[in-house]
Amino acid sequence: MLAEFEDAKILAGGQSLMPMMNFRYVMPEHVIDINRIPEIAQIEETGEGIKFGAMVRHNQAKNSKGVVARCPLISHGLEFVAHIQIRNRGTIGGSVAHLDPSAEWPGLLAAHDAVMHVQSKGANRDVPIAEWSLGYMTPNIEEGEMLTGVSVTAWPAGHSYGFAELARRKGDFALAGAAVLLNFAGDKIDRAAIALIGVDTGPVRLPDAESLLKDECWSDALLEEAANKASVVSGLDDVHATAAYRQKIAVVMVRRALEQAVARYNGEAMAA
Ligand SMILES: Cc1cc2nc3c(=O)[nH]c(=O)nc-3n(C[C@H](O)[C@H](O)[C@H](O)COP(=O)(O)OP(=O)(O)OC[C@H]3O[C@@H](n4cnc5c(N)ncnc54)[C@H](O)[C@@H]3O)c2cc1C
Known part of the structure; x- marks a missing residue:
């Protein structure tokens, strides 16, 4: 047809x-x-x-x-x-x-x-x-x-993940969000995938942040450094939010999603 x-x-x-x-x-x-x-x-x-x-x-x-x-x-x-x-x-x-x-x-x-x-x-x-x-x-x-x-x-059994987004109201489209997959080998992250939504016309992967995490032991400083790589994405400018605001949110969302993935791997309770 x-x-x-x-x-x-x-x-x-x-x-x-x-x-x-x-x-x-x-x-x-x-x-x-x-x-x-x-x-x-x-x-x-x-x-x-x-x-x-x-x-x-x-x-x-x-x-x-x-x-x-x-x-x-x-x-x-x-x-x-x-x-x-x-x-x-x-x-x-x-x-x-x-x-x-x-x-x-x-x-x-x-x-x-x-x-x-x-x-x-x-x-x-x-x-x-x-x-x-x-x-x-x-x-x-x-x-x-x-x-x-x-x-x-699918990623290997036992891999971890995190997802964070900011929307004005529950159920609204997000201003920006981040999806994270992490695989671990003991204390080290041996593979990472980070994808952003809401900052460009399609989803954006962050290869620099992913390679920064690879073969490293996680720490707050490492997760922060990786999340800061999201600021290179220029961001959409529209009636809902400026590009600069979306860029800032993207960094925070990546950090939160990474923190969730590490906490989940460690068996810690997840914040709502
Ligand atoms: C109030 C509201 C809030 C929403 N909030 C969110 C949200 O927070 N996050 C989110 O992701 N979505 C949200 N949506 C959108 C929702 O997820 C839709 O289900 C989705 O965008 C479209 O899927 P659909 O199956 O309904 O497609 P349709 O509405 O039937 O089609 C959408 C488009 O895709 C085309 N299309 C559909 N299927 C195919 C196919 N197989 N091949 C080629 N073209 C195709 C259609 O021709 C059309 O152009 C929201 C929608 C509403 C009404």
Whole structure:
């Protein structure tokens, strides 16, 4: 149908498309409902990790035993998406196709180096998450293509994670947020992934901070130094916050997410 109809929009959970249609921001000639395609509504455990069908709902992923066990950062981070009614309808595919700069899914997927599976009538292609955002709310999807699924590689059993974001009210889109994965070898961090949301059009990884942490024993000073690397990201300037404010928040969010990950590894109780 995508190949057949001009000016067609896919309807997934409708939690972004319907408000945009109500406001007349988008006025498609055709709406193609993909809610009744069971093949793209499943969560599959693979040898490497998890494959999410595009129609997997936020809450379905959050509550999946496989996701909780193998990619706990994703399950935890999804608690920050909107409100329960929206999490029951909204989908991973809709979130990453809509690509709000502050959406949690893209940041959680960036920390996991996800691969997006895109399909058109005659072809399939895989897009690494690093190449997913082509600009403000512009995903790497061509006319006639749809996202069918997203694969993530799980980190080793026993890895730790943290997620922190600042939103004006609970359930609002974040001004900025950070998702962190840490793997430890004894007292040392042997692998780190840090992804920011809300500061650029797509999720941003912080490779300098990640390599600073690698093979080091954690300390408050080390976590602070790593978090300060977030200040190199220039930050979005909009009606909700200035770029300078988002930059400052990004640093604080990375530090909090790193602290959570270390505390979780040490079996310490987590602050709410
Ligand atoms: C009040 C409110 C608060 C919210 N707060 C948050 C929040 O804090 N964090 C957050 O992340 N999100 C938030 N959202 C958005 C919510 O997460 C949506 O579920 C999500 O952005 C879109 O998913 P959807 O499945 O509803 O997609 P839809 O609304 O159905 O579609 C969104 C867009 O993606 C396209 N699309 C959908 N599926 C595909 C596909 N498989 N392939 C190609 N294109 C596709 C559609 O054509 C459309 O352009 C909020 C929404 C509301 C209404």
